Amino acid sequence: MHRGIAALKGVLQGQKPALLAVSGGADSLALAVLAAVLTGTREGAGLRVGAAVVDHGLQPGSAEVAAAAAQVCRRLGMEPTCVETVRVEDDGDGPEAAARAARMTALAEAARRAGIPARERVPEPRARARRTCSAWSSAVWAVTTSPAPAR
Secondary structure, eight states, X not given: OHHHHHHHHHHHTTOSSEEEEOOSSHHHHHHHHHHHHHHTSTTTTTOOEEEEXXXXXXXXXXXXXXXXXXXXXXXXXXXSEEEEEOOOOOOSSOHHHHHHHHHHHHHHHHHHHTTOOOOXXXXXXXXXXXXXXXXXXXXXXXXXXXXXXXX
16 A cells, blocks of 8 residues: 555646546546545645546446446545546547547546646656556546646
8 A cells, every 4th residue: 555655646746636537446446545545644735636437328337336436536535526427439440449538538628627727648657657556557547737748
């Protein structure tokens, strides 16, 4: 747990506020718990971490899973917490690409409503740092105030 908190602290350092995208799976809920623990420490006291749960509507019961994940995040003190429901329309690049595009659009909108200037994605060095937390890079994204990386 200490290594996970330290890795998350490194990812979120200087990110005020931050919004974690929580899938409702075990990995992303564990990361939400780590975020709650971090914000309860002296080092994380200045962090404000919210959560966005995206319901792709691709599986039966997905709305209930999204609502339950959001409820856990709220109980952990993650504010704001919202559920974003998206419609996934495959434009020829495949269902995974369509779901990813819908998710990123929804996360950007959630961040905008929360007053967090959004960017398209986490810069690659931060994505690599997140992998040190486990396989969480595929389960959770941080939408923060940092500018997008130059390409």
